[in-house]
Amino acid sequence: MTDIAIVDYGMGNLRSVLKALEHAAPTASIVVTSDPSIVHQAKRVIVPGQGAMPNCMRELDARGLHQVVLEAAANKPFLGICIGLQMLFEESEEGHVSCLNILPGKVVHFPIEAMTTTDGQKLKVPHMGWNQVHQTMAHPLWEGIADNTRFYFVHSYHVETSHLKSIAASSNYPFPFTCAVAQDNIFAVQFHPEKSHASGLRLLSNFAQWTPNFKN
Amino acid sequence: MGLAKRIIPCLDVTNGRVVKGVNFVELRDTGDPVEIARRYDEQGADELTFLDITASSDDRDLILHIIEDVAAQIFIPLTVGGGVRQVADVRRLLNAGADKVGINTAAVLNPQLVADAADHYGAQCIVVAIDAKQVHHQHNPPRWEVFTHGGRKATGIDAIEWAKKMQTLGAGELLLTSMDRDGTRNGFDLALTRAISDAVDIPVIASGGVGNLDHLVDGILQGHADAVLAASIFHYGEYTVQQAKQYMAQHDIEVRQ
Helix, strand or coil: CCCEEEECCCCCCHHHHHHHHHHHCCCCCEEEECCHHHHHHCCEEEECCCCCHHHHHHHHHHCCCHHHHHHHHHHCCEEEECHHHHCCCCEECCCCEECCCCCCCEEEECCHHHCECCCCCECCCCEEEEEEEEECCCCHHHCCCCCCEEEEEEECEEEECCCHHHEEEEEECCCEEEEEEEECCEEEECCCHHHCHHHHHHHHHHHHHCCCCCCC | CCCCCEEEEEEEEECCEECCCCCCCCCCCCCCHHHHHHHHHHHCCCCEEEEECCCCHHHCCHHHHHHHHHHCCCCCCEEEECCCCCHHHHHHHHHHCCCEEEECHHHHHCCHHHHHHHHHHCHHHEEEEEEEEEECCCCCCCEEEEEECCCCEEEEEEHHHHHHHHHHHCCCEEEEEECCCCCCCCCCCHHHHHHHHHHCCCCEEEECCCCCHHHHHHHHHCCCCCEEEECHHHHCCCCCHHHHHHHHHHCCCCCCC
16 A cells, blocks of 8 residues: 555656655655545655646646545645645645645735835846745654754745634745644645755655644 | 755766766766755755767667666655657656756757647756857847857857746756856856846756856846756865855855755
8 A cells, every 4th residue: 555645646746746656655655646546545645846837737637636635635735845735725826726625725826016125136036046934833744853944945835824723833935924734634845855855855754744623 | 035046966888887077075977867956965965967978879778777776865856857859758767866957959950849748748857058159240249149069060049038938848957057167167158148137037057167165156136037056166175065154044045945
């Protein structure tokens, strides 16, 4: 039986997620798959992703993965990465598409006109590089990772949610934005743990061992 | 505190080996890409860039194996450039484990390639490499023009206009090399770096000419670069990435330590 299924919907560099997980969880059986039945049977599910949201949602539907991803988000340890975080929300400004609607909120572009620091420096979009992640809740996936550790980001859109109790971390660029959320069996991050060196590997290893408290 | 400025060591690869001698004390001239990548990773490199300088296309596939080997063991972003001509090349490099792909000459020959690649794989993984050189045409003020084929061919294209066009087509980042400074160890062309960086909204990596740690600081503070790339100062073991970061931090530049 598959311990961890990495959902392949044809977007992004899934191989880096696989390689990092193999390193972080050497005894787990891990597959990259677009087969809904394998995702259905897996104990844990990771939805990574890069690229444009409209393509991502379309591919998820085209490959018959939409339902099984919803199911995983409802009943097993679930990790969303980058687009995999963004798609949990209601809708995205990127191509104006509806997303999975699991968490309240939307995905918006960094406002180019507001991208300056207090001392007048211009900030570039995409937000690309290593930024500090400020943990706003205690969570098993933060185990062994110090508050304000830097993780690797690359994105032009970010999540806006009023559902404050699901926010697990924020980052500044130049204003604070939500970069991780957690609810029941779901944990999702805007940054790329698979590209974030030792701290990223630790987060993946925490996920591989995580036993969430399900809501009743 | 916010986003850190990045330091990116660059590895020139040909025939499956890293060229440019590497003289780390304990390593003595190894050209093994994985070993070198691991060393830079341990020193705290924020990303790695591999430049395929293979002259023969027969050897080109070797870079795929290198990327596969490095990507299986090093968990920081990897950029690969050199010899990318079509969308299929981008796909092969990404599948091998590259996170970003650099497009240079092919972008000039066919700008639509940048748009197609960004459309398919997302702007975040498309780095347009610009080789620029200052030119003086009679009766006109000097300006920077884009060169291709490793800096051998003039295109007549204005580098600043080109940078803006690449952003519009979907580039996620620019790797800007000054042909006047590359290999000189006299520092970045700061005026060029600043002109391009201020003209676009996407991140700019400064490259070409680094000979000491002050040059890295200047690239950020005066050139307004978002990241600095260097080869020889790290290859020859003059400085470690860690030393470079400490020096930048002393100059109030935010770095990942």
